Amino acid sequence: MERALSGSVDSRASLHTVSSINAAQLAARLESYESGEKKSISDVRRTFCLFVTFDLLFITLLWIIELNVDGGIEQQLSKEILYYDYHSSFFDIFVLAVFRFTLLILAYAVCRLRHWWAIAITTAVTSAFLIVKVIISKLLTQGAFGYLLPIMSFILAWIETWFLDFKVLPQETEDENRFQSVPDASERAVLIQPGPLSDGQFYSPPESVADSDEETEEKQDHEKPVL
Numbered sequence: 001m002e003r004a005l006s007g008s009v010d011s012r013a014s015l016h017t018v019s020s021i022n023a024a025q026l027a028a029r030l031e032s033y034e035s036g037e038k039k040s041i042s043d044v045r046r047t048f049c050l051f052v053t054f055d056l057l058f059i060t061l062l063w064i065i066e067l068n069v070d071g072g073i074e075q076q077l078s079k080e081i082l083y084y085d086y087h088s089s090f091f092d093i094f095v096l097a098v099f100r101f102t103l104l105i106l107a108y109a110v111c112r113l114r115h116w117w118a119i120a121i122t123t124a125v126t127s128a129f130l131i132v133k134v135i136i137s138k139l140l141t142q143g144a145f146g147y148l149l150p151i152m153s154f155i156l157a158w159i160e161t162w163f164l165d166f167k168v169l170p171q172e173t174e175d176e177n178r179f180q181s182v183p184d185a186s187e188r189a190v191l192i193q194p195g196p197l198s199d200g201q202f203y204s205p206p207e208s209v210a211d212s213d214e215e216t217e218e219k220q221d222h223e224k225p226v227l
Contacts, residue, residue, distance in 0.1 A: 041109065041112065042168075042171070042172055042175070044167055044168050044171045044172065045108060045109070045112070045168050045172065047163075048108065048160070048163055048164055048167070048168050049104075049105060049108065049109045051159070051160060051163060052100065052101055052104045052105060052108075052160060053101065053105075055097060055100060055101065055156045055157075055160065056097050056098065056100070056101040058152065058156070059093065059094060059097035059149070059152065059153060059156070060094060060097065062145065062148060062149055062152065063090055063091075063093070063094045063149065065145075066090055066145040066149070067080075069143075069145070086133070086136075086137060087136065087137040087138045088137065088138055088139070088142065090139075090145065090149055092129075092133070093130075093133075093149050093150065093153055096125075096126055096129060096130075096153060097153065099122070099125070100122045100126060100157060100160070103118055103121065103122055104118060104119065104122060104160065107119075108164070108168075114169065114172065116161075116164065116165055116169065119160060119161050119164045119165070120161075122157065122160075123157050123158060123160070123161045126153060126154065126157040127154065127157065127158075130150045130153055130154050133150065134150050
């Protein structure tokens with residue numbers, strides 16, 4: 001009986017230890033998700049904003065190189081800005097990159113928008129403007145930059161759309177669902193934890209009177225002297 005009692009106590013103690021470990025793991029996961037929620041911006045969204053910044057800087061760099069190739073920067077700036085010509089100027093492509101950067105950073109970094117309408121606007125405007133400009137203007141007669149600037153602007157705009165729609169928004173939705181599931185699991189773990197052991201949990205049935213009388217008679221028979 002003592003061995004059975006000690007085995008039951010050991011099993012309950014091991015179950016209590018396992019439940020405590022599981023509860024501690026769930027609490028650690030919950031704390032990590034809470035700290036992730038407290039971040040001002042998620043990691044994947046920060047990467048997207050960095051790529052939008054790269055878009056602006058890359059188009060600006062290409063435009064500056066184009067200005068230096070055709071002559072002095074000051075002369076070319078006055079030619080493309082002050083005497084702007086839609087058919088031959090690259091200034092509007094730079095302005096288009098500034099438009100994408102401003103709208104996307106305001107929507108997805110400052111306001112932390114969780115919808116695709118802002119990126120849809122920038123991509124649609126960029127695509128329509130570049131297609132019309134390539135058809136109507138004379139950029140293709142101005143050397144390599146007549147091809148490079150429109151093509152790179154078009155590609156970068158669609159990469160931003162793909163990255164937001166297939167990486168940023170699904171990842172943030174998955175993280176939010178996982179964060180909401182952790183408190184439910186921790187509450188269930190608390191409910192199934194075993195309570196403290198009590199003296200009344202183990203019951204030993206009393207010995208029957210008949211068995212005790214039989215044992216007494218057997219002892220008396222063994223104690224009788226042999227004649």
